[in-house]
Amino acid sequence: xxxxxxxxxxxxxxxxxxxxxxxxxxxxxxxxxxxxxxxxxxxxxxxxxxxxxxxxxxxxxxxxxxxxxxxxxxxxxxxxxxxxxxxxxxxxxxxxxxxxxxxxxxxxxxxxxxxxxxxxxxxxxxxxxxxxxxxxxxxxxxxxxxxxxxxxxxxxxxxxxxxxxxxxxxxxxxxxxxxxx
Numbered sequence: 798x799x800x801x802x803x804x805x806x807x808x809x810x811x812x813x814x815x816x817x818x819x820x821x822x823x824x825x826x827x828x829x830x831x832x833x834x835x836x837x838x839x840x841x842x843x844x845x846x847x848x849x850x851x852x853x854x855x856x857x858x859x860x861x862x863x864x865x866x867x868x869x870x871x872x873x874x875x876x877x878x879x880x881x882x883x884x885x886x887x888x889x890x891x892x893x894x895x896x897x898x899x900x901x902x903x904x905x906x907x908x909x910x911x912x913x914x915x916x917x918x919x920x921x922x923x924x925x926x927x928x929x930x931x932x933x934x935x936x937x938x939x940x941x942x943x944x945x946x947x948x949x950x951x952x953x954x955x956x957x958x959x960x961x962x963x964x965x966x967x968x969x970x971x972x973x974x975x976x977x978x
Contacts, residue, residue, distance in 0.1 A: 805884030875918025
């Protein structure tokens, strides 16, 4: 089983990445640090006569990871009650990617790629982060991707996630489920 985690934090060893580490402990996986990639924002040309044009950036690394993964984990801090901007750029570019003639198999592959969301924030994230989870659900529904689970953890300062016993317990359960496959 190939697992890829898209780490959407701008900070190294962020709370959201640490939560991902708990989920993936002892499981082979690949991490892609979105902050280290050059991803252009979408230039929406869906309705242009020429359609989308090729973009000279690192987005093809995202597509290659999606094409080779059985499970993808979208890891994000909760910024202003939503996902990080750098992760949102990846999501926005799906509009282009699913129409990209270089990847005609992408939509079909996504329909068999399990999606998981891991998010950490402050300010009552287990409640205020739920609209973001609903947003992810709509995204995955649109892409016909199976959305299997999510964990919302709480953390304000670096390292705070280790104090969220509920999130760590959920991470241990998800880890066990992934190992059983």
